[in-house]
Amino acid sequence: MLVPLIVACALFMENLDSTIIATALPAIARSMNEDPLHLSMAVTSYLLSLAIFIPLSGWMADRYGARRVFRNAILIFVLGSIGCAASQSIGQLISARMLQGLGGAMMVPVGRLVLLREVDKANLVGAMSYLTIPALMAPILGPPLGGLIVTFASWRLIFLINVPIGALGWWLVSRYIREVREEHQPPLDLAGWMILGAGLAGVIFGFENLGKHVLSPGVAPAILLGGIALLVLYAWHAKHEHSPILKLSLMRVATFRVSVTGGSLFRIGVGAFSVLLPMMLQLGFGLSALQSGSITFASAVGGLLMKTIAQRLTRRFGFRDLLIRNTLICGCALVLCGWLRPSLPYALMIGFLVLTGFFRSLQFTCVNAMAFADIDEDDMSQATSFSSTAQQLALSIGVGIGVQVLNISMALRRDTALDDLDFTIAFLVMGLISLSSLLSFRRLAPNAGSSVSGHRLALANESPPTAAH
Template identity: 55%
Template sequence: MPTFPNAAVPNRILVPLIVACALFMENLDSTVLATSLPAIAAELKINPIDLKLALTSYLLSLAVFIPISGWLADRLGARLVFRAAIATFALGSALAGFSSTMPELIGARVLQGVGGAMMVPVGRLVILRTVPKSELVGSLAWLTIPALIGPVLGPPVGGFITTYFSWRWIFWINLPIAALGIVLATLFIPDVRGEERTPFDSLGFVLSGFGLAAIVSGATAIGLEALPHLAGFAILGAGVVAFGAYVLHAQRAEHPILDLRLFAIPTFRAAILGGSLFRVGIGAAPFLLPLMLQVGFGMTAFQSGMLTFASALGALFMKMAAKPILQRFGFRTTMMVNAVVAAALMTAPALFTATTPVAIILVALLVGGFFRSLQFTAVNALGYADIDTARMSRATSLASVAQQISLSLGVSIAALVLEGLLAHRGGVELRASDFPVAFLMIGLISASSVFLFARLAPDAGEEVSGHVSPQPDPVTAARERA
């Protein structure tokens, strides 16, 4: 088995592509599941809105276990952790396919989340530690191009499988992909480790894990018929208290499991906080759109999937253009303008009706995916622009946790809006008229990220983007100083 020194890269294209196998599997799974939610709800005899638990339980598991991914990779080596993570994800996928009740499905999704928590962050960490910052945007684009094939294929594949076979196969198709990923990781992934071995922050893990789990669970539980509203708010409140205790702990701990001191770095702070607001809308869209097309407009899962794949296809096209755009305009300008444009396009489905021409829906989703992908690439690259190698694993863990929390909150907010509308009109079944308010809400939340990006310096992340800010005229600069 070949091994590589920490600074060496066996192939700066091959390694991101191998890591992308894992990201492909994860994205394929999530987009396939979103398309199949109404069919799963019908077979399990539950409300489709309640299936947000199948989405958020996975995201919850990610948020809880991601913080230890960097520590494990530093201690055990990235290759071993990466392979074990793929195997765990595959086992969870197999069990999800055999689920016959809602608790079984949730349990299998939690196991998938444990694997996913180690899989993608550790793979990204390998790239961040082996690629020069000047090549980071290009490497991250190579990483996400194959991974975006998952969302492209997910909706039509999920719709086809659900319509003509069984939704259970949407999980089982992960197994051959996982086998390929393990083989490629064994052959080519460098066994990078941390230069410094830090002690495990067990108290921080308990406080942050419980806090994040309770926050996501409480936000998800609010509105569920199985629990009183008061119980959901109580769980949410307990999570806020526990995470507040973690914040106090992290200020005193020498090696906190989630290093909140990283927020002192302006580029990291803007990328994580602004990116989290933007991702709320992204997390909600895969939940809302298939429900609207199938439950609201009466489409089959296959018809819905063939339409919703357009947004992922648009994202795939943008990956080719991200680097030259960032080189031309820089991070600050690109992210401010694009946040508003992408958020506006995110609200476009609010205008869809059952009679809207398919061509118009396709174009709107295609263009929306194009601009959302640009924002993702910019946020991901900017976040690590000023992070040194020693703190890279901690930055990766914190960024990944923030990402999963924001995605899960997006699902919970969208579901809460739908449940509130149902309660307001005293209905029991969703209508097409229930969805526009939800799309407008998530669009506004995503657009608010512009205020955080506006606080960036004009030259923020220039080493990564390759953008060179124009130098002020010497005479004008002298006058301003005077």
């Protein structure tokens, strides 16, 4: 399990950096004599860079080799981090964040591709369980860690902590991961990449700015609609392009299609959790960032516990039954989060979050592993790019919808401050969106993805029928 841990460490660095900066934005704004609202571009520019370059990652890995691209992605991310720490103006910070985004866009999907090529399908669930840890822990550790650093040290340190982590990751990749590349690589679909990148950037930028009042009224919705139109244009382009930058034909594979559609709906709902819960604890309950972090960290503990038994659960129940049951648990738990109140004992609250973290981590592990169960080796790089693009888009949409629901609820109450009711409604909406993924998961065959899950139904189907007497 050395390779999964190496990849997980790189992904943890990227995810932690993405969340930790939010806490430091006010301090960075004061240091640069800027309006904190303008500093939100430091977050948005990173997301835009991810949206533009993630679709390119699969082609790059096949053209130049997955290990080389992954290793250089870590280096680019670290250089971008150093640039962020050295920034003296908002323009310099945005430029450095876009360089970080280029590194992160290559690191996430190519890291997953490295894992898929190093681990056989029978052990994929166990390996994927390690990759859920960064996604769970980073949004939880980021805010309190950022608060500690900003309070007791310089905000520049939040970027410099990536240097030793990145240096270690670069050495481990060089030492333990073999190089794999495609011998015959088609030419780059430059037109498709430009259309798709612009469309994704428009959708993500539009959703990120809905309800934030940073842009002039109507600008964010117009950008969002423009992004959607470009994505529709790309779908037409992909049908007529021999080697598109992102193969939409992969959606014909049932397990991959359900992983993308059902997984995206689930992520839209859960994607807002990492934003809504800290906001509720700090703005609704009146807790400090450190107190909030000590409570939300419980979700990561649940995720860590999950990885020890994920493979046994998939073998026992199979992907279909496990995803259906787990979606019900996670969706209902998300709704219940909106009913948490300051009067509840902290021990009860922490215990609840440990359980929700466990089941949410299990869901991500199953969805991620099932996606590649029936994908041919030649299409692995395309599948990782497609999957990573869908995940990034779903998480951004989830955050945008969650914040927008809060704003609408607050406006309907004709108030300017968030109330417990606003968070109750927001968690209810996001929980219902997550529960809607059941429609996709129910379409799976009982033994779907059995080559990865090892479910016993697959063995029963492969056994010859007993002779009649």
